[in-house]
Amino acid sequence: MRRLGPLLFLTAMSACSLIVQFDPESQPCDASGGCADGFSCVDKLCKRLDGGVVLDGGSTTPAHETNCADGLDEDLDGRKDCADDDCAAKACSDGNGCTTGETCTAGTCMGGTTMLCNTPGPCQSGNGLCVPAMGRCVYPALADGASCGFPLSSRCCAGACLNINENTAHCGGCGLACATGQVCQSINQSTCALDPTELSGRCSCGTGAPCPSGQMCTAGFCVPTAQAQCAPGEMVANSGGACVGYCRY
Numbered sequence: 423m424r425r426l427g428p429l430l431f432l433t434a435m436s437a438c439s440l441i442v443q444f445d446p447e448s449q450p451c452d453a454s455g456g457c458a459d460g461f462s463c464v465d466k467l468c469k470r471l472d473g474g475v476v477l478d479g480g481s482t483t484p485a486h487e488t489n490c491a492d493g494l495d496e497d498l499d500g501r502k503d504c505a506d507d508d509c510a511a512k513a514c515s516d517g518n519g520c521t522t523g524e525t526c527t528a529g530t531c532m533g534g535t536t537m538l539c540n541t542p543g544p545c546q547s548g549n550g551l552c553v554p555a556m557g558r559c560v561y562p563a564l565a566d567g568a569s570c571g572f573p574l575s576s577r578c579c580a581g582a583c584l585n586i587n588e589n590t591a592h593c594g595g596c597g598l599a600c601a602t603g604q605v606c607q608s609i610n611q612s613t614c615a616l617d618p619t620e621l622s623g624r625c626s627c628g629t630g631a632p633c634p635s636g637q638m639c640t641a642g643f644c645v646p647t648a649q650a651q652c653a654p655g656e657m658v659a660n661s662g663g664a665c666v667g668y669c670r671y
């Protein structure tokens with residue numbers, strides 16, 4: 423029995439060496455395989471799988487393509503996004519910022535709806551088409567002072583179409599603001615003047631208050647000096663409510 427002791431010890435050592443040598447974890451492998459069931463080849467080494475996720479390897483690899491629009495090959499099968507069968511009929515991106523709703527069809531991202539642009543505004547230029555690289559409709563603004571429709575005194579100011587015969591902040595031209603208490607006169611010319619709709623001493627020139635621009639004091643009332651100073655449909659008069667925009671008689 424004394425002689426059998428060392429022999430049993432050596433036999434036990436050999437068995438341990440055998441187990442370590444054939445541990446399927448971290449065994450060398452390549453793309454063609456070489457790993458035992460339950461293991462997958464990652465970075466040329468076998469890694470233990472658990473539900474498609476590689477464990478004990480420091481990195482994780484999903485069993486399927488998880489994002490079909492990111493240009494990446496999540497499951498490391500050599501096929502990314504629509505080229506991977508995992509993405510069939512799933513949402514993707516065709517790289518055109520003006521399309522939405524694309525899906526992977528026969529390995530290609532297609533079928534999106536092209537964004538429609540609104541008709542350009544009166545102070546916008548351009549053809550109203552979406553720019554793919556920007557993913558939005560672009561309308562360059564017309565220059566300040568450009569005519570922009572009816573009434574004929576309408577002008578573009580910082581991209582907005584304004585009537586410079588009436589706009590207090592742009593009276594007669596972009597950026598020409600009236601002083602506090604004044605308004606932009608719409609008749610005769612675009613100039614800032616006292617507010618003609620204010621009755622306190624403005625209609626009656628007998629108090630010594632000045633008349634609005636383009637009007638003169640007649641028989642104690644501020645009245646327009648010519649028909650051209652009246653708005654369409656109004657008449658020069660000092661009674662009956664004519665030229666109501668200038669003075670309420």
Ligand SMILES: [Ca+2]
Nearest residue numbers: 489490494503
């Ligand atoms: Ca992907």
Ligand SMILES: [Ca+2]
Nearest residue numbers: 487501502506
């Ligand atoms: Ca893939």
